Amino acid sequence: MKKLSFINKIIYLLNSLLATGLLLSYLLPWVSPRTLSSFAILSLLVPILMLINLVFVVYWLIQLKKQFLLSALILGLGYFVTTPLYKFDEGKSSLNSDLKIMSYNVRMFNHWQWIEDDKIPEKISNFVSDKEPDILLLQEFHKTDSPKFDYPYKYIKLKKPNSTIGLAIYSNYKIINKGSLELSDTSNNIIFADVVKDKDTIRIYNLHLQSLELNTKAENFGQENSEKLLARLRAGFKKQAEQTEEFLIHEANWEGKKIVAGDFNNTAYSWVYKQIANNKKDGFIEAGDGFGKTFNYSFPLRIDFILVDENAIVNQFSSFKQKNSDHYPIQARINW
Template sequence: MKKLSFINKIIYILNSLFATFLLLSYFLPFVSPKAMAGFAILSLLVPILISINIVFVLYWLINLKKQLLLSTIILVMGWFFTPPFYKLTENTSSLNDDLKVMTYNVRMFNHWKWIDDETIPKKINAFVEEKTPDILLFQEYYSLEKQQFSYPYKYIKTKNENAKIGLAIYSKFPIINKGSLELENTSNNIIFADIVKKKDTIRIYNLHLQSLQLRPDQENFGEADSERLIARLKDGFKKQALQTEVFLAHEKGWKGKKIVAGDFNNTSYSWVYNQISKDKKDAFIEAGKGFGKTFNYWFPMRIDFILTDENAMINRFNSFSEKNSDHFPILAKINW
């Protein structure tokens, strides 16, 4: 530190600050937002913290300074103990009887014209027909948009009889049981359907956890609005924690094959993801490549997931770049 120039000393102080934040983020999966809601906000920033620390490593490497060790050590720790930020390899195997599962937050099929394109509903329909998933999960399904998806079985659940927004499960296989967890004090929900594929009964959960209402193109980060934003995020994280507990309690009643998918509205570095993904396989981690980005944000944010029980094989995972919503669809090929 003594041999550093004044500028480099300032840079190293900033480096130490961001490295400390990244190190603290490694504890996020073990701290419930009900206890420390403010700390949970850090889960949204982990990809940024990783990127910034990589830049510091490159800076010190170019300048041949041993200060590169600080961020390097913390990044290496994260490589071994946290979900991957970027996947270098992928699984491209395939079996004829793979179950193709897609989850897609369709943002009400653009009913309120957030995207200046009248053909968005048709584009979503054409995309689904092209990919032909066996199981199709929608979040923010809007019943007033008369979408025609060619599936013999479906379960569509709005929050109540008067609501038009909800969740949907479409299936090529018979649905023999279905239900809703009826989350309280929110417009979000969790539904499930038991499908029969040959001799197997597979439970499909479709999750849409509490929305954080992130609007990067609209937020004014002045002092007053920042306080409101933080307050809203804290409240959202607390609700997500409660909803996760409701899901986990319900999930205990099912011991068979299962798929848990949907929009978690949180990242893989969060307590919510850690709790839901226990004893499960993450399709992106098992078979994906790249960032696995699922939310149309200015940095790679993965908040939509496809998880399976530990006995499943994930033969393929794809995240797509179709900008028909503020989310991107993801698809996995699964077998047992």
């Protein structure tokens, strides 16, 4: 520190604070939001903390300063203890027998005209038709504005009998069982369907966990009343934890092949993700590339997931940059 200029001393102090924040974030998967809800907020910032620390590494290396070691070592530790922020394409091949599954939060098909385009439902329908998923999972499904999806089997569960909003599962394979967890005190929900492919019965879960009400304009970090924002985030994370616990109890009763997908409204660095992804493979980690960004935000947020049981093989994973919603659709090709 003595050999650093005054400006570099200030920069290194900032570097130290942000590196410490990243180091603390590695504890997030082991701390339930029900225990420490304020700490859970850090899970949303992990991607940007990683990127900032990478910038610090480059900054110090350019100046040939050993201070690069601080962020470099913490980023290196993260490689072993947390999920990757960026994936390089491994060039996996697909099989004709793969099951193609897509998860897409369609934001009510633009019912409230967030996007100035009257053809959003048609564009979503055309996109799905082009990608031809065997299983289509939709979150924030809107009954009134929904286009027709060409599938022989479907399960649409509205939150309430007189509601128009809910979750949907469309399938090319016969659905022999279905159900809803009926999450309480929320507009969110979890549904499932058991589909028969060849001689296999596969359980498909469609999750839409508690929304944190983030939006694509990113005013949530700084421009909005901070106390109200933090209170809302804390309440949202606690609710997600409760919903996760309900899901885990339900999931424990199924021992067969399964796919768990949907909008978790939380990142891969959270307690919620760690609990749900336990004993499963993450489609993005197995076969994805890039940041895998699934939410149209100012920095790369991956909050939509396709998880499979440990016996499954993920041959392909894609995150599409379709701006027909505040979420991007994701699709995986899966085999057993």
